[in-house]
Amino acid sequence: METAIGFIGAGNFTEAMIRGLRAAGIDGGRILATTRSRFDRVERFHTTWGIVAVRNKADLVASAPTLILAMKPQDLKDAMAELSPLITDRHLVITVLAGVRCATIEGYVSGAPVVRAMPNLPMAVQASTTALAYGRDAAPEHRSAAKALFALVGDTFEVNEDLMDAVTALSGSGPAYVYLMMEALIDVSLQVGFSLDTAKDMAVQTIFGTAKLVKETGADPADLRRRVTSPGGTTAAGLAVLEERGFRAALIDAVLRATERARELGSR
Numbered sequence: 100m101e102t103a104i105g106f107i108g109a110g111n112f113t114e115a116m117i118r119g120l121r122a123a124g125i126d127g128g129r130i131l132a133t134t135r136s137r138f139d140r141v142e143r144f145h146t147t148w149g150i151v152a153v154r155n156k157a158d159l160v161a162s163a164p165t166l167i168l169a170m171k172p173q174d175l176k177d178a179m180a181e182l183s184p185l186i187t188d189r190h191l192v193i194t195v196l197a198g199v200r201c202a203t204i205e206g207y208v209s210g211a212p213v214v215r216a217m218p219n220l221p222m223a224v225q226a227s228t229t230a231l232a233y234g235r236d237a238a239p240e241h242r243s244a245a246k247a248l249f250a251l252v253g254d255t256f257e258v259n260e261d262l263m264d265a266v267t268a269l270s271g272s273g274p275a276y277v278y279l280m281m282e283a284l285i286d287v288s289l290q291v292g293f294s295l296d297t298a299k300d301m302a303v304q305t306i307f308g309t310a311k312l313v314k315e316t317g318a319d320p321a322d323l324r325r326r327v328t329s330p331g332g333t334t335a336a337g338l339a340v341l342e343e344r345g346f347r348a349a350l351i352d353a354v355l356r357a358t359e360r361a362r363e364l365g366s367r
């Protein structure tokens with residue numbers, strides 16, 4: 100990333116992304132952030148990561164050729180009332196807003212190229228899964244710039260924008276599903292007598308190692324599952340309970356419902 104990047108909004112997303120960018124070696128002087136009311140948060144980002152805290156949108160837009168819209172979808176309209184007159188076709192506008200289409204952003208930023216990204220929380224440790232979709236004015240150089248930016252904080256993949264709500268529900272919300280599973284594993288470990296530290300370490304390392312094995316070997320998860328399941332054994336007994344209680348069906352329904360919700364939020 101050669102140019103400065105400006106975050107508009109200083110919430111959980113911005114915090115995770117800044118952390119990931121700084122860990123990737125991006126100079127704090129090239130990262131700018133502003134927000135609506137909680138300027139103390141931007142000041143904390145400055146103190147913690149050495150980024151540039153900017154009080155108003157006009158100064159940020161003037162200094163950052165790449166802009167990241169990082170407010171909640173319901174705050175977009177108010178934010179754009181201020182931003183629209185400031186953004187030119189020399190800016191690259193990246194939106195991470197769940198459910199909001201590139202065309203909606205294009206309606207606010209006449210001529211500026213728009214890229215829609217859906218990263219997830221592990222971006223803070225450079226292990227994000229980021230899906231990218233491109234607006235009508237995003238030329239190859241804008242596409243590769245956006246891709247390179249998110250590649251600094253993890254893996255990227257390109258999707259047709261019609262699949263973005265599903266991405267939001269899968270990899271965007273996915274960490275929450277895995278955290279829920281982690282919580283349940285910790286709860287049961289405590290119930291059977293492990294200390295909290297051990298319970299947490301076991302749950303985290305089990306999930307981490309499981310994902311790492313698939314990632315590094317490219318193996319099929321279903322094959323790996325069969326390999327650790329001897330007929331009549333302990334894993335088979337545990338899996339039978341999960342299937343009986345609808346674990347797989349519940350996860351599928353969760354993703355489908357979250358996809359619908361992303362659509363509903365985007366159309367408000």
Ligand SMILES: NC(=O)c1ccc[n+]([C@@H]2O[C@H](COP(=O)([O-])OP(=O)(O)OC[C@H]3O[C@@H](n4cnc5c(N)ncnc54)[C@H](OP(=O)(O)O)[C@@H]3O)[C@@H](O)[C@H]2O)c1
Pocket residue numbers: 107108109110111112113115133134135136137138169170171172174177178179195196197217218219220271
């Ligand atoms: N959290 C994630 O991991 C994640 C992942 C992918 C995508 N996203 C997307 O990222 C966006 C932000 O999510 P979040 O979790 O970071 O939300 P959040 O913690 O609620 O932060 C939202 C930020 O937007 C600011 N804001 C609101 N209206 C504004 C305006 N008019 N001008 C400037 N700043 C404004 C808020 O400012 P004040 O608090 O100062 O008023 C706040 O700093 C959402 O659209 C979400 O879909 C989040």
